[in-house]
Amino acid sequence: xxxxxxxxxxxxxxxxxxxxxxxxxxxxxxxxxxxxxxxxxxxxxxxxxxxxxxxxxxxxxxxxxxxxxxxxxxxxxxxxxxxxxxxxxxxxxxxxxxxxxxxxxxxxxxxxxxxxxxxxxxxxxxxxxxxxxxxxxxxxxxxxxxxxxxxxxxxxxxxxxxxxxxxxxxxxxxxxxxxxxxxxxxxxxxxxxxxxxxxxxxxxxxxxxxxxxxxxxxxxxxxxxxxxxxxxxxxxxxxxxxxxx
Amino acid sequence: xxxxxxxxxxxxxxxxxxxxxxxxxxxxxxxxxxxxxxxxxxxxxxxxxxxxxxxxxxxxxxxxxxxxxxxxxxxxxxxxxxxxxxxxxxxxxxxxxxxxxxxxxxxxxxxxxxxxxxxxxxxxxxxxxxxxxxxxxxxxxxxxxxxxxxxxxxxxxxxxxxxxxxxxxxxxxxxxxxxxxxxxxxxxxxxxxxxxxxxxxxxxxxxxxxxxxxxxxxxxxxxxxxxxxx
Numbered sequence: 001x002x003x004x005x006x007x008x009x010x011x012x013x014x015x016x017x018x019x020x021x022x023x024x025x026x027x028x029x030x031x032x033x034x035x036x037x038x039x040x041x042x043x044x045x046x047x048x049x050x051x052x053x054x055x056x057x058x059x060x061x062x063x064x065x066x067x068x069x070x071x072x073x074x075x076x077x078x079x080x081x082x083x084x085x086x087x088x089x090x091x092x093x094x095x096x097x098x099x100x101x102x103x104x105x106x107x108x109x110x111x112x113x114x115x116x117x118x119x120x121x122x123x124x125x126x127x128x129x130x131x132x133x134x135x136x137x138x139x140x141x142x143x144x145x146x147x148x149x150x151x152x153x154x155x156x157x158x159x160x161x162x163x164x165x166x167x168x169x170x171x172x173x174x175x176x177x178x179x180x181x182x183x184x185x186x187x188x189x190x191x192x193x194x195x196x197x198x199x200x201x202x203x204x205x206x207x208x209x210x211x212x213x214x215x216x217x218x219x220x221x222x223x224x225x226x227x228x229x230x231x232x233x234x235x236x237x238x239x240x241x242x243x244x245x
Numbered sequence: 246x247x248x249x250x251x252x253x254x255x256x257x258x259x260x261x262x263x264x265x266x267x268x269x270x271x272x273x274x275x276x277x278x279x280x281x282x283x284x285x286x287x288x289x290x291x292x293x294x295x296x297x298x299x300x301x302x303x304x305x306x307x308x309x310x311x312x313x314x315x316x317x318x319x320x321x322x323x324x325x326x327x328x329x330x331x332x333x334x335x336x337x338x339x340x341x342x343x344x345x346x347x348x349x350x351x352x353x354x355x356x357x358x359x360x361x362x363x364x365x366x367x368x369x370x371x372x373x374x375x376x377x378x379x380x381x382x383x384x385x386x387x388x389x390x391x392x393x394x395x396x397x398x399x400x401x402x403x404x405x406x407x408x409x410x411x412x413x414x415x416x417x418x419x420x421x422x423x424x425x426x427x428x429x430x431x432x433x434x435x436x437x438x439x440x441x442x443x444x445x446x447x448x449x450x451x452x453x454x455x456x457x458x459x460x461x462x463x464x465x466x467x468x469x470x471x472x473x474x475x
Contacts, residue, residue, distance in 0.1 A: 087369035101377035
C-alpha cells in the first residue's frame with residue numbers, strides 16, 4: 001500500500017530525512033516511534049505531500065505520488081490524516097466538519113453526506129454531538145470527530161501524526177480505543193505516537209526512527225523484548241523510566 | 246455655539262439636501278463607506294496576491310501597497326482630479342474623482358488587513374483542508390476566508406474610522422461634505438471661526454468614537470463566540 005524508497009529531505013542544511021526506506025502492506029498497522037526531532041512527523045507528512053521531498057520516491061497503491069499527472073487533491077482525498085492539534089474547522093458544526101470533503105471533493109449529496117456523518121459519529125461514540133461546535137467539545141471528543149472526518153473520505157489508509165500528544169491524560173484512552181477498533185476492522189494505519197502500550201497491543205510493526213533514519217523495522221514483540229539498536233534501547237529505557245516516575 | 250448649531254445644524258448634517266446636492270456629514274459617510282466597500286473586493290484580490298506562490302505577482306502587489314501607503318491621500322486626489330479627465334477625456338464629477346482616489350488609497354490599507362487576516366489563522370487549518378483533498382481555492386473559500394473575514398471585522402471598522410477622518414481634505418477640490426459645510430458656514434459668519442471648527446471637530450469625534458466603541462463591542466462578541474460561549 002505504501003512504499004518509501006530512499007526518501008531524503010532537507011530543511012536548508014538540516015538533513016531531516018536520510019534515505020528512509022520502508023513499506024506498509026494493506027491492512028497493516030505501523031507504529032512509528034522515536035525521540036522528538038527524529039523525523040517521524042516529517043516522514044508521515046511526506047506521505048500525502050504536506051511536506052515535499054527532495055530525493056527518492058514514495059508510492060501509494062503502486063503509483064508514485066510524485067509522478068507526472070498526479071492529481072494531488074485526489075491523492076489526498078484518498079488518504080485520511082489526523083493531526084496532533086485536531087485542526088477541526090471552528091466555524092463549522094461537527095456535522096459540517098465531517099461532510100465538507102465528502103460534499104466538495106467526493107461530490108456526495110447533502111443527504112448522503114449527512115447520513116454518513118451520523119454513521120461515523122455513531123462509530124466514534126459521539127452521535128449526540130452532531131450539531132455541536134468544535135469549541136464546545138473536549139480535546140478527546142475533538143480528536144474523535146477529527147477521526148470521523150478522516151473516515152468520511154472513505155480512505156483505504158489513515159495517517160495519525162501524534163494523535164494523543166495534545167490531549168489531557170484522561171482523554172487519551174477514548175481516542176486510542178477508536179483507533180484500536182479501526183485497526184481491528186482492517187484499516188491500514190501509520191501512527192506516529194509515544195503510546196507504547198498502543199504500539200505493543202495494536203501494531204503489526206514498529207519503525208524506530210532517530211536523526212532522520214529508520215533504525216529498526218521490526219515486530220512489537222522483538223522491539224520491546226530485544227531491541228537491536230543501542231539508541232532504541234536507550235529510547236525504551238527513557239520511556240519506561242518516565243512511566244515509572 | 247448653540248445658536249450656530251441651531252442655525253446650521255441641518256447644513257452640517259446633510260448639506261443643501263433636499264433642495265440641492267447632498268452634503269455635510271451624510272456625504273462624508275457615503276464617501277467613506279462607498280470608498281471602503283468598493284476597495285474591499287480589490288483588497289481581497291491584492292491580499293491573495295500578497296501570499297501567492299508567484300514571486301512576480303507578490304512583488305508587484307507589494308510595490309503597489311508600499312507606494313500607496315507611502316504617499317498622502319491629497320496627492321492621489323490631485324492626480325485623480327487632473328489625470329482622470331485627461332485619460333478618459335470626460336469631465337468627471339468631483340464625487341467620482343474623490344471616490345476613485347479613496348478606493349485606490351484604501352485598497353492598499355485594506356490589502357494589508359486582508360493579508361494579516363489570511364495569515365493570522367493557525368497553519369493547521371490550511372493543512373487540514375488540503376489534507377482532506379480540497380484544492381487551494383476550495384480551502385480558501387470554505388475554510389480560511391470565512392474565519393479570516395470574521396477576524397478582520399474590528400480592523401475594518403477601525404479603517405472606516407480613519408477613512409472618515411481622511412475624507413475631510415476632499416473639500417479642497419470642492420466636494421460638498423462635512424468640512425466643506427463648515428467652511429461655508431465660516432465664510433458666511435466670518436466672526437465665529439473658532440466655534441464653527443469646534444463644532445466640526447465635535448461631529449467627527451462623536452461619529453468616530455461611536456464607531457470605535459462598536460468595533461470594541463464586536464471584538465468582544467467575536468472573542469466570546471470563539472471561546473464557544475455564544
